[in-house]
Amino acid sequence: MLSKKTKYGIKALTYLARRENNDPVQIAEIAKSEHISIKFLESILLLLRNSGFLGAKKGKGGGYYLIKDPKDISMAKVYRILEGPIALLPCASHNFYERCDDCDDETTCAARRLMTEVRDNTLKILESNSLADIAF
DSSP states (O other): OOOHHHHHHHHHHHHHHHSSSOOOBOHHHHHHHHTOOHHHHHHHHHHHHHTTSEEEEOSTTOEEEESSOGGGOBHHHHHHHHTOOSSSSGGGOSSSOOOOTTOSOGGGOHHHHHHHHHHHHHHHHHHTOBHHHHHO
16 A cells, blocks of 8 residues: 555645746645645655755745656655555565565566566556656
8 A cells, every 4th residue: 555655745746847937836825735744745845855856945935846847746656755666565566675584486486477477567657657657
């Protein structure tokens, strides 16, 4: 199941993408509009800022803003930053591969085969959608 952190991160990015201008938006405005706790949203936006999706301006008129065009923000990258691996098993992951302790033979493991197919299809969907695709 998708974590609240990822869900709220997507909602916040979508909120920023839908704005008519790219002026900084205060956390409180996003939190109120999207029904997210300010404290939780602060940590999510900081992570997105440190990952290169958002910029921040301090002081009067400050807040967060997109530093990339929404069409250039891959939902697969957003997912990986907020949620971690796309694969549901470590042995089925491209970027976070780990062999399962309880597996004798990965090539015959039914769970790995199924989860690799789930990963591939999920990845295809996430990679084919940008922030612009889901926001508009």
